[in-house]
Amino acid sequence: MRALERHRKLTAIWASESGLKSWFSTVNHTDLGRMFLVTAFFFFIIGGLLAMLIRAQLATPQSAFAGPEIYNQIFTMHGTIMMFLFAIPTFEGLAIYLLPKILGTRDLAFPRLTAYGFWCYAFGGAMLLIAMVLGIAPDGGWFMYPPLSSSIYSPGINTDFWLIGITFVEISAIAAAVEITVSILKYRAPGMSLDKMPIFAWYALITALMILTGFPPLILGSVLLEVERAFGFPFFQVDLGGDSLLWQHLFWLFGHPEVYILFLPAAGVISTVLPVMCRTTILGYGWIVAAAVALAFLSFGLWVHHMFTTGIPHMGLAFLSAASTLVAVPTGVQIFAWIGTMWKGRPELRLPMLHLLGFFFTFVIGGLTGVMVAVVPFDWQAHDTAFITAHLHYVLFGGFVFPIFAGLYYWLPHVTGRRRFFRLGELAFALVFIGFHVTFLAMHWVGLLGQRRRIPTYAPEDGWTTINLISSVGSFVLAIGIGMILIDVVLHALTATRGRRNPWGAGTLEWAMTTPPPAYNFASLPQVSSREPLADDPDLAVRLAKGEGYLGKPRNGWRETLTVDIASGKPDMHVIYPANTRLPILMSAVTGVFFLSLLLKFYWTVPLAVAGVVFLAWKWVWILGRRDDLEALPVGLGVTLPNAAMTGRSPGWWGTVFLLTANATFFGSLLFGFAFLWTVAPGWPRRSGSLPRSLN
């Protein structure tokens, strides 16, 4: 079989439907990854426009630009959109697009689940957008502290949109996390043992496991608060035995790991792009992985540093202050490993590298102010001022947006198969960099002068006028820069200058294919023997296209791939994927009906929606069922493997294990909440004799 004939046959098997229909029925990870990223950047633009409105409001004292009711919605939605509808989905989209390619396989573990996650994200995000357009968006700040967010002080539907919409969106995060974990552990090229895995995959694996353990507390908190609002169960009302601090614990139990859930994938991008820009390999691979794991564990131990001013006991403060400073150590290890990589290699100042330098500069400052606020007495002053807002923007913009832009420019030729033609990117970078630092350096300053976060306006005699104006001008420069980056990307996609394969001279497998990537990724799967297979064998792409790897012969119209043993990377099972289907979009629509009925309090449709989901889930598994046993199949290169459906430890088994992990954290958080109310809540109903006196 010739390469072209193989390409045609594989394309016939793997391709999505043609035209508009393909959007609704595709289960292909390349399509869905792109859809995730485009949607996430759409929300990025909206969140950015809201940020511009905030800066317009604060540019002058006693501004009448927006009233406080509208202004509260604007900053709440800015935080919510950037966190939940831009940052997390961007990671999911990047991982979904990239992982199978960088790991040398043909798709993710559960293609239909990818699609289901995307549609939950799209529908949930649409709910929040509609609320915003109607002027009934959430307005209690993005961390929704009760009792301000309870039904007494926020009687409108605004808060319900947040609680229900975000929970709906979180389904997609949990789905993507299960998917990514199983894909990284099982779906790799034969021979790729854990220590030969590209470092991006390590970061994605750690992030996915953190999502599985970090998101359930937030989901639980949202469920409890919604139950309190809708049915009057007093989980957070102190006079009825609840405690508003429980929300803060649950929220930050999610919220702090969240910072690292955003930083780690960005660090994965840096660790992948930086060595290529420096024409070398990463320094201290094992150390970086160990540091990332340490960071993941530590990040769950310091959520209380968002609550230093709530009056928790001083011993607890000392312990958590220590933990908060300790977390700087693994971060330091990674930063110095990257700088060491630059010393080891010969860095070239190409566009992704510019953004990486932007990352270093910004993130190090953000880290230093982070150490400052970890010192408790300083935090008592700076807490809830513009200083904190500036600090978190340095961390998130420096630690997430700059690396993502670096990754965007690095992988753009892979997505489009084209070469940059217009040179808009360098100028755009300069504007973004300058604009960002002007905006937020000014904000640090005005925060130290006492400007609180979230105030709609201030008086001329406060003396903040000039600084705020400088900050606002900077923010518009920043916005113009980001606008130019987006225009640059669109122009890139429209210009028809074909680029060559592997333009950066990278060594990882995603470049061992034609670009834009074919629906099946690899015509045959490679046997891997090092961390950079493409650097060892520059002709690998051609050999794979000729079918000199595993599964080079398309058969029976099957979408085939194989899985490997987790640690050693030896091939162990043969997998047949499901084909295009509209089941995922249908199921997420019915899931949406469930959430919408709760939101609008149409309780009679709730059981209907639940029944609908159960029926569709039953159909979902039924489709893949077989009536006959499959014999062990030859997969090429003289290897014969059993089919996954015929074994005990199928990918579905692994997926269930990780979903149950998330469930266990959910119920663990519920137990934590119960224990917290029992021991700490001031008004917990006292049953005589059942409590030790010290707890009363």
Added chain:
Amino acid sequence: MVLLMLPFRRAKSKHDERRQVRVWIIGLGLVFPIVVLAALLAYGLSIGERLLPRAGDDVVHVGAQGRLSNWTITYENAPDQTTEGTLHIPAGRPVDVAITTADVIHSFWVPRLAGKLDAIPGRVNVLRIEADAPGDYAGLSAEFSGTGYDRLIFTVTAHDAAGWDNFLRGDLE
């Protein structure tokens, strides 16, 4: 930053990789931050310890209750005195403010006198403040509480000894 710029200018390093791991990761990545952070942490904790409220003879006790409209202040030494939006204290004496709330979470903050402490439903948090000289000090509520949050400000008035006695007797000048 200097470390970042240098590799662009110099020729390729001739050191072997193991030595680079030692210098960059163990030396600069592990040892350097641990030493600096340990020193900083010890300093921060000792400062924090000094800010704690401790019992003493001349400590004045007041209560501050946050509301969506204003702060309501009560005085232990003058049980029939209540002030809205202004906290009267004697200068030069430590004052313990018992912070509570009548509705949502607020935060009591007088930037020039102390750090902030939250007012949380069902709890009493005690903040130690002390003004060195008589005068007015600006105070703010520093936890977002919905519309009207920007107007939630108050004043701390520190009196000299005579002024404080006058205040306790109910003679506000």
